[in-house]
Amino acid sequence: MAREKTQRRSRGRRSPFAAAALIAVGLLMTGGLYAGASAAVASTDESSTTTTASVAEGEKLFQANCATCHGLNLEGTETGPSLNGVGALAVEFQVSTGRMPMQMQGPQADQKPVQFTDVQTESMAQYVQSVAPGPDYPSARVLDGEGDVSRGAELFRINCAMCHNVAAAGGALTEGKFAPDIHDTSALNIYAAMITGPQNMPVFNDMNLTEEDKRDIVSALLYQQEMQAPGGFTLGSLGPVSEGLFIWIFGIGGLIAVAVWITAKSN
Numbered sequence: 631m632a633r634e635k636t637q638r639r640s641r642g643r644r645s646p647f648a649a650a651a652l653i654a655v656g657l658l659m660t661g662g663l664y665a666g667a668s669a670a671v672a673s674t675d676e677s678s679t680t681t682t683a684s685v686a687e688g689e690k691l692f693q694a695n696c697a698t699c700h701g702l703n704l705e706g707t708e709t710g711p712s713l714n715g716v717g718a719l720a721v722e723f724q725v726s727t728g729r730m731p732m733q734m735q736g737p738q739a740d741q742k743p744v745q746f747t748d749v750q751t752e753s754m755a756q757y758v759q760s761v762a763p764g765p766d767y768p769s770a771r772v773l774d775g776e777g778d779v780s781r782g783a784e785l786f787r788i789n790c791a792m793c794h795n796v797a798a799a800g801g802a803l804t805e806g807k808f809a810p811d812i813h814d815t816s817a818l819n820i821y822a823a824m825i826t827g828p829q830n831m832p833v834f835n836d837m838n839l840t841e842e843d844k845r846d847i848v849s850a851l852l853y854q855q856e857m858q859a860p861g862g863f864t865l866g867s868l869g870p871v872s873e874g875l876f877i878w879i880f881g882i883g884g885l886i887a888v889a890v891w892i893t894a895k896s897n
């Protein structure tokens with residue numbers, strides 16, 4: 631019997647694993663081809679763009695992607711404000727968070743997938759800065775995250791929490807606008823937001839919050855981004871809203887379930 635079986639198998643009957651193996655080989659091949667192809671695309675991308683930021687490159691990118699709204703000489707149009715004097719930092723903030731190039735008019739420029747590499751963004755920033763200077767990139771020390779975290783958190787509660795929530799989870803403003811969460815914003819963009827005051831956010835210049843204050847706030851926010859929640863579930867850190875909802879559904883729901891269970895038992 632056993633012999634017959636092995637003979638039959640060797641004579642070309644497929645093993646039950648053959649189909650699985652075939653699929654695995656197929657997947658590996660398509661995966662490999664895709665990886666190869668995208669690596670090829672990526673490498674062509676890299677070779678076609680320069681590796682160091684330059685004003686000339688930035689001007690080209692700006693004319694192609696931004697001038698329709700902001701004007702050929704940053705003078706602004708009906709669909710976009712003038713960028714004279716907004717500075718490199720504003721461009722860095724707007725482009726590297728995916729807010730610009732804007733696609734749709736709305737209450738607030740949405741964050742979208744970022745469309746430019748860091749070098750391209752820096753090029754455009756340098757170009758805008760070269761036409762009419764404004765706030766520029768800060769020194770590395772301000773962004774090092776080594777400031778006084780507890781002082782920064784206090785400054786954040788005083789100056790920012792009314793819009794961004796104490797836990798930096800974000801919050802709604804009027805007319806469909808909102809202050810976004812700051813849970814994955816880079817140190818540079820936290821600083822840039824304070825300096826440039828995008829849209830409904832006020833500008834915090836150095837009279838308001840000194841460079842040292844800003845360093846502490848950046849440190850506190852970076853600390854918060856890395857911190858694990860020691861108290862268990864944060865429920866989105868939205869305070870009474872999510873906590874109330876949780877109690878409402880699970881707390882009261884549980885009580886009702888117990889009441890129903892007790893009455894069902896006694897019958």
Ligand code: HEC
Nearest residue numbers: 695696699709710711716720721724730731732733739829
């Ligand atoms: C469809 C039109 C449109 C396009 C395209 C566009 N923008 Fe804007 N941009 C706007 C509008 C409207 C605002 C003002 C509202 C806001 O801040 O969201 C703005 C604001 C900005 C600001 C902030 C100005 C300030 O006062 O701080 C910067 C910087 C900026 N854009 C840069 C760019 C760059 C760089 C590009 C190209 C990569 C670009 N924009 C493409 C419409 C546009």
Ligand code: HEC
Nearest residue numbers: 727789790793808809810812815819820823828829830831
């Ligand atoms: C009046 C309300 C208000 C206050 C006060 C305020 N912000 Fe904002 N903030 C906003 C709004 C609105 C935006 C979104 C702007 C946009 O989308 O262009 C924003 C955006 C940001 C961003 C960008 C987040 C991202 O991921 O792109 C950061 C970082 C930020 N604020 C930090 C701060 C800090 C730090 C303070 C205090 C020093 C502060 N904000 C105070 C309203 C506020």
